[in-house]
Amino acid sequence: MIADKNLYxxxxxxxxxxxxxxxxxEPALPRAMLRRxxxxxxxxxxxxxxxxxxxxxxxxxxxxxxxDLRKFLADKVRPGFRRVLNxxxxxxxxxxxxxxxxxxxxxxxxxxxxHYSNLEFNLETGERGTRYxxxxxxxxRLTGAEAGLVVNNNAAAVLLVLDTLCxxxxxxxxxxxxxxxxxxxxxxxxxxxxxxxxxxxxATNRTHPHDYSAAINExxxxxxxxxTSNYRIIGFHCSVAPEELRKISRDAGLPLLVDLxxxxxxxxxxxxxxxxxxxEPTVQKIVAEGAxxxxxxxxKVLGGPQAGIIVGRKQYVEKIKKNALNRALRIDKMTVAALxxxxxxxxxxxLAARRIPTLRLICVAEARLRQKALKLARMLRVALKTxxxxxQAEINVRAxxxxxGGGSFPERFLPTSLVCIAVPEFSAENLRGRFLKTDxxxxxxxxxxxFCLDVRTLEVEEFSLxxxxxxxxxxxx
Ligand SMILES: *Cc1c(COP(=O)(O)O)cnc(C)c1O
Numbered sequence: 443m444i445a446d447k448n449l450y451x452x453x454x455x456x457x458x459x460x461x462x463x464x465x466x467x468e469p470a471l472p473r474a475m476l477r478r479x480x481x482x483x484x485x486x487x488x489x490x491x492x493x494x495x496x497x498x499x500x501x502x503x504x505x506x507x508x509x510d511l512r513k514f515l516a517d518k519v520r521p522g523f524r525r526v527l528n529x530x531x532x533x534x535x536x537x538x539x540x541x542x543x544x545x546x547x548x549x550x551x552x553x554x555x556x557h558y559s560n561l562e563f564n565l566e567t568g569e570r571g572t573r574y575x576x577x578x579x580x581x582x583r584l585t586g587a588e589a590g591l592v593v594n595n596n597a598a599a600v601l602l603v604l605d606t607l608c609x610x611x612x613x614x615x616x617x618x619x620x621x622x623x624x625x626x627x628x629x630x631x632x633x634x635x636x637x638x639x640x641x642x643x644x645a646t647n648r649t650h651p652h653d654y655s656a657a658i659n660e661x662x663x664x665x666x667x668x669x670t671s672n673y674r675i676i677g678f679h680c681s682v683a684p685e686e687l688r689k690i691s692r693d694a695g696l697p698l699l700v701d702l703x704x705x706x707x708x709x710x711x712x713x714x715x716x717x718x719x720x721x722e723p724t725v726q727k728i729v730a731e732g733a734x735x736x737x738x739x740x741x742k743v744l745g746g747p748q749a750g751i752i753v754g755r756k757q758y759v760e761k762i763k764k765n766a767l768n769r770a771l772r773i774d775k776m777t778v779a780a781l782x783x784x785x786x787x788x789x790x791x792x793l794a795a796r797r798i799p800t801l802r803l804i805c806v807a808e809a810r811l812r813q814k815a816l817k818l819a820r821m822l823r824v825a826l827k828t829x830x831x832x833x834q835a836e837i838n839v840r841a842x843x844x845x846x847g848g849g850s851f852p853e854r855f856l857p858t859s860l861v862c863i864a865v866p867e868f869s870a871e872n873l874r875g876r877f878l879k880t881d882x883x884x885x886x887x888x889x890x891x892x893f894c895l896d897v898r899t900l901e902v903e904e905f906s907l908x909x910x911x912x913x914x915x916x917x918x919x
Contacts (some may be wrong), residue, residue: 452499454507462508463515471519486841486853503659506559515618516881527884527904527911531858531896533803534742534848539884541741542850547783551747554769554779559688561775574763576778578907580785584707585725587736591763592781593771597627598752599737602702603839604636605696605734606765607758611663612641616649618681619668631669638663647679649684658694665691667733669723688732690800697758699732704848705738707788708801725753740777742848745800746784803898804846814897815839816860818905822861824917833916837866838871842889842899860894862913873915874915880911 459480487507490496500506525827528538543551564571574591581590593599604613606893613633620642622628633640641662643653665687682690686756691698706722722743728736735758740749750771752762762768773781788794795801819837826835840862842853865873873893877884886895900908 446491446497449499450488450497452502453484454502454504456484458504459484459507459511462504470528471515474513478702479515479518480511482518483511487516495732504654512534513798520881525882527882527907528899529886529897529908530844531842531844531860531894531898532847533800533899535899537849541783542749543747543780544621544745544784544787544797546787546797549556550783551776551781552583555773559775559779561778573775573778574771575780580789581751581753584785584788585736585753586729589759590751590753591665591759591768592740592773592777593750593752593768594773595748596701596703596737596739596750597632597753598653598771600629600632601636602750602762602771603699603735603737603752603767604633604638605767606617606762607699608636608638609635610639610664612657612659612661612667613699614641614643614657614662615666615668616644616653616681616714617642617646618644618649618679619666619670621668621670647677648682651690653680654682654690655694656688658696662694662696664697664699665694667700668701669703680911684728684731684733692732697755698732699735700728700733700737702728702736702738704742705740706743707792708743708794710805712791720846726911730818734746735762739848740772740781741783743800743804743846744788745794745798747780749773749781751778788812799905804856805909806857806898811857811859812839814900814902815861818861818895818897818900818908821909822863822904822912825912829913830917831867832894833867835912835916836866838862838864843894844892844896852889854900856894858898859898860889862892862894864892865916876915877911880914882907882911884908884911891909 456477460477496502528535534540536884562571562573577592578590593602620629630640641657643649643657643868649812667687678908688698702725704722706724707716709724725738726735733754737752737755740746740751752759784798787797795805816839819839822837839859842858842860844858845855863873870888870891870893874886877886886893
């Protein structure tokens with residue numbers, strides 16, 4: 443098709459558009475920038491005419507062009523990193539930001555960011571202090587450990603511990619625990635980076651006490667146990683009991699290191715919460731069983747900021763603190779603020795379960811989820827009626843399961859309720875893609891060939907946004 447040359451002259455001028463946009467306050471853009479963006483938009487329109495995607499003057503009328511321009515501007519000024527509605531049901535979703543912070547923690551971050559603080563200043567002595575001091579006491583109180591410090595993430599924590607205590611020497615570990623955690627954290631590779639030598643013992647499914655004892659020699663630096671966070675060996679298998687491993691390490695005068703990954707501080711069963719506790723040991727239990735060093739994440743089941751927490755015996759922790767590598771892995775003030783606030787909530791399990799989103803979403807009752815799903819389905823049906831789209835959707839509620847995620851509680855599926863959306867014109871996969879383009883984007887999941895929203899990870903306050911997203915999807919040209 444040949445572009446109609448007359449169409450170019452039908453395009454409104456930059457000045458006309460700028461005048462129309464005088465109302466466009468959000469966000470208030472500098473005049474020069476707005477002019478540049480409007481020019482970019484007109485260029486895009488000219489391209490459309492050239493490619494004959496636009497072929498009538500009608501399409502270029504002010505009335506028709508202004509909504510497109512507003513959308514164009516909104517897209518251009520919106521930050522790339524932004525909020526997403528999580529309807530996947532995966533509570534600790536690695537790709538969607540893992541744990542959401544409690545209000546208390548978010549407020550603490552804000553305070554830490556906009557003011558000066560005593561980050562490394564001891565207010566009692568008026569001298570220089572350390573950033574860990576704000577959380578070390580709390581960590582010790584919560585876990586029963588003698589000392590602790592915090593670094594950038596758990597991968598860094600493992601690296602730092604191995605680099606400090608085992609560099610150039612051997613670390614004995616069971617073959618059943620040589621894990622890879624999503625996002626390319628592999629225990630053997632981290633060990634290699636830290637300059638220590640991996641001494642694998644046992645078989646993938648079975649490791650016995652004598653496997654460990656037989657591997658110990660004068661070049662052994664430590665025994666290590668890695669929590670198999672994201673998978674489970676079932677069937678014919680056995681591993682060495684913690685107390686036995688502790689005895690072997692003590693007899694040999696070697697530290698026992700435990701990489702726990704998820705860092706659960708909440709005894710779910712004791713707090714009257716769902717029975718998932720037995721699968722995910724608490725940090726305090728591992729410390730009590732005699733681990734000399736325990737490492738875990740701040741943003742998995744703990745429900746705090748990204749961080750790698752190291753707790754354990756003072757003699758080892760002090761050495762780790764002095765490692766020059768520590769300076770390269772240190773946490774920033776926002777992390778200190780968020781972590782202290784989160785740990786404070788953990789001092790009261792009932793408060794933690796209520797205020798920390800990750801724990802709250804794991805523990806929410808099945809009946810409550812059902813109510814939430816029915817409410818969301820109702821709101822979506824209303825949204826469809828009031829939307830301008832000619833496209834119709836069918837909304838259903840049914841039972842399903844959610845995953846906790848973050849490499850914790852493997853194989854533990856929590857009962858939930860799903861709101862399923864079917865649109866005859868679109869396949870489930872197509873619908874999923876369309877919802878990723880709404881504002882804000884919505885991430886759902888496909889089950890039994892239906893696009894589904896798991897209400898576990900959606901807050902009721904977000905339902906109206908989900909309704910808006912559905913309207914956008916159903917009115918899309
Ligand atoms: C998640 C996990 C890690 C990595 O922790 P990050 O905080 O993501 O760096 C390491 N070890 C285990 C066992 C884990 O589960």
